[in-house]
Amino acid sequence: MLRLRFDLSETAEVSEQPRFNVAPTDNVLAVRLDKQGERELGRLRWGLIPHYADPDEFERLLINARAETVASAPAFRDAFEGGFRCLVVADGFYEWKATDRGKQPYWIHRPDREPFAFAGLWARALREDGSRLYSCTIVTTRPSELVAPIHDRMPVILDRGNEAGWLDRGTGEGELQAMLEPSEELEATEVSEAVNNVREDGPHLLDPPLQLF
Secondary structure (H helix, E strand, O other), rough: OHHHOOOOOOOOOOOOOOOOOOOOOOEEEEEEOOOOEEEEEEEEOOOOOOOOOOOOOOOOOOOOEOOOOOOOOOHHHHHHHOEEEEEEOOOOEEEEEEEEEEEEEEEHHHHHHEEEEEEEEEEEEEEEEEEEEEEEEEEEOOOOOOOOOOOOOOEEEOOOHHHHHHHOOOOOOOHHHOOOOOOOOOEEEEHHHHOOOOOOOOOOHHHHOOOOO
């Protein structure tokens, strides 16, 4: 399914186990262009380490890049302008809404629950031992009408027609910025508080919350 959805080559490795609870510093599934301009699927560490930084000393956890400053912020500018852009593959994301009973988690997804692509940036940093760390961040924007009551930001979900342009190293800044808009084609589903535990993983996390009263 991922091969067809993301126009991957016949030789692309797509045998990936689904994840239901991804935390910062975990590896996430992403599509990038290789040196020949072909799409490749792989894993990137979530939490960008800029190419100029030492991965063993860089302490900031850059899991998100704001759309409003992505072209100017030093940590993201080179990746944004230099074509180090990627599609972070997902079929939903979690946000938490404050209620009288505490924070209620929501799974936010497409109505058809099909995979989509977050707008991502990636970088390759060199360790002292010569090994390389490949990492990424997800671009965020203002919330859609659906998400606004839950959270004041949301990840950019690219329109399918914009995915090729986001990956294309020749796409201009103005066109890229125009892609960084909130998606309105989403639904929000209340899910179990079990998702609050980063060690929990599995489809049970999408179960409705228990009704205690």
